[in-house]
Amino acid sequence: MTATDETIETIASELAAADHAVALTGAGVSTASGIPDFRSEGGVWDTFDPAEFRYGRFQADPAAFWERRVEMHETVYGGDIEPNVAHEALAELEAAGVLDVVVTQNVDGLHGAAGSETVVELHGNADRVVCEECGRRADAGPVRDRVTSGETPPRCRECQGLLKPDVVLFGEQLPRASLQMARDHARRADVFLAAGSSLSVEPAASLPRTATQATLVVVNLEETPVSAAADYELLADVTDVLPAMADAVRVRRRWG
Known part of the structure; x- marks a missing residue:
């Protein structure tokens, strides 16, 4: 599915209406920052x-x-290394009360630097x-x-x-508390947004499947193992799509 304005508007509508929205981010969110x-x-x-x-x-x-x-x-x-527009868009969605948590596989700390306050760092x-x-x-x-x-x-x-x-070094277990927190958020999610992750590394890869009640949105340059299960899969750059989603939510809040 291409990242059309209509698709992004539909996803923004679901985000704005969600009681609990979760974002899972991977390396693709930070590559535009030079990582x-x-x-x-x-x-x-x-x-x-x-x-x-x-x-x-x-x-x-x-x-x-x-x-x-x-x-x-x-x-x-x-x-x-500085946060890019994808990090900033997620922080904006949280500040607007739309996004409840960012669960990240990244260890660069850029979500916090961008202003996200509720961040679960799975890998430290x-x-x-x-x-x-x-x-x-x-x-x-x-x-x-x-x-x-x-x-x-x-x-x-x-x-x-x-x-x-x-x-988390190779051969170490993920912090139990962080993983449990991520799973709890996934189970509660109405909307689960996976951005810039190949969704191929466990246990993070299983989180979208844990979000059984959620509308599943995947934004990635390539298909992932959960492509068939996604309600919306946008094969696009997160630095294009996430700011567009934040803009669409902002407009909806202004005129809704």
Whole structure:
């Protein structure tokens, strides 16, 4: 289905009428901000070996893990990374009282930077670190600077426990509380909007199927495993479609 004005108006109408609207976002929402996709051809995992970022690797050789982690971070996030119009459109929909939550597979923190206040970060946030011993969280920037200065592995200033990027590494389970929260929102949803996600990585990929009572809207450049189940599938760029949806909701609220 193409992203026609009529289709976007219809989706905007359903969003405006929903009691509980949920957005699930993937890498496609952040690529316009200059963040490369990880899994596609030419993506991050074509440059770096995913095995170097496994939790087992962190446990076995945290110093080597952190050196490589900082190198990858500079490659992925080292530019001038800012929220794009897709992030801003979702924040606008939340501020308008239309969107209740953003559930994201991304770890870049751009939804919060754009102004979204209710964000469930399924895979964590690369801007934070967490202590393996005491659980304290802190800003990742100074920790990466310590690694660059030769302090490897970095340790907690409070208890001397090992610091880990506050993201889900390969071999780790998703945070149980975040996953449960995402599933609860999906079950309550009247409208479930999946944007910029291939919907191929579990358990996030199962969330649209959890939203059994919802109108399912998928916006992605390519078809996904839930294409057949989608009420509306727009094979288009999220930076075109999401701002158009926000505009349509704004007009509907103004004249409705």
